[in-house]
Amino acid sequence: MKNKKFLFAVIAAFLLIVFCGCANSGESDEETNPEEFSYDMLDISLVSDEIYEKLGISDLTRKSVLKAEDKTFLEEQFYLDLKNVVSYDIRYAEGSYGAADVAIIRVKEGKAEEVMESLENRKDDRISEFRNYDVYDSFDIAMEAEIYKEGELVIMLMLSEDDKTAAKETISYYLP
Numbered sequence: 001m002k003n004k005k006f007l008f009a010v011i012a013a014f015l016l017i018v019f020c021g022c023a024n025s026g027e028s029d030e031e032t033n034p035e036e037f038s039y040d041m042l043d044i045s046l047v048s049d050e051i052y053e054k055l056g057i058s059d060l061t062r063k064s065v066l067k068a069e070d071k072t073f074l075e076e077q078f079y080l081d082l083k084n085v086v087s088y089d090i091r092y093a094e095g096s097y098g099a100a101d102v103a104i105i106r107v108k109e110g111k112a113e114e115v116m117e118s119l120e121n122r123k124d125d126r127i128s129e130f131r132n133y134d135v136y137d138s139f140d141i142a143m144e145a146e147i148y149k150e151g152e153l154v155i156m157l158m159l160s161e162d163d164k165t166a167a168k169e170t171i172s173y174y175l176p
Contacts, residue, residue, distance in 0.1 A: 037176040039086075039152045044104045047174050048089040051102055051167045055159065058136060060097040067091050077125070078103070079118035084111035086152070095129055098136030101145070101158035102167065112149050119147045119156045126158060151175060 052065065068090040074080045078090060086106040093100040103122075107115045123145050130138040137160070145158035155171065157164045 039106055042106070042174060044087055044089040044106065044153075047171060048091060048102055048104055051170050052091065052100075054166045054170065055100060055163050057093075057100050057160075057163070058098065061093050061100050061136060064094040064097045065091050065100055066094060077122065079121040080105075080115065081118070084108055084114050092158075095126075095133075095138070096135070099126060099130065099138040099141040099158050100163075101126065101156065103154075103156040104171070105154045106152050107154050112154050115154045116147055116149065119154065123147065123156070123158065 052062070055062070068074055068078060071082060074082065074090070080088075084107055086108055088103070088105040090103040090105070091101065101122075103119060105115055105119075123142065126142040126145070127139065130142050134140075141160055142158055144161070145156060146164060147154070147156045149155075150171065153171075153175075157167050159167060
């Protein structure tokens with residue numbers, strides 16, 4: 001009789017653990033319901049940090065990556081009118097050690113085309129820069145750079161094909 005009670009208690013405890021585990025496994029406190037997502041919640045710098053952690057670039061290129069923050073620099077080098085921008089994280093390799101440029105820009109409503117055009121101009125500048133100084137396939141990387149819109153974001157990925165794929169996966173992870 002004691003063995004049956006003990007066996008029943010073990011089975012009941014096991015089933016309780018299984019059912020409680022299943023009920024909680026579908027949702028954690030850290031997950032965001034896509035219906036509750038807001039771009040105000042998105043930390044663009046965090047996304048960029050994660051992208052750069054995963055890049056397969058040389059140490060020299062990695063060390064040459066800078067963050068573009070100066071308003072004049074952004075206007076002159078990236079052709080950005082910051083009146084069109086809500087927030088941004090723009091990083092670029094100095095160029096002497098290759099190309100590894102990522103721009104993630106949250107744009108104001110109706111301003112995506114203007115921002116995309118600005119980044120196209122930056123892309124053209126980088127193509128010209130690397131035309132005669134092609135280190136680590138920078139010229140091809142600049143030529144194949146992607147500029148696209150994703151929700152409220154305009155994104156430029158001037159990375160190798162493998163790195164672009166990884167960057168897109170990282171970006172899509174953070175968006176609904």
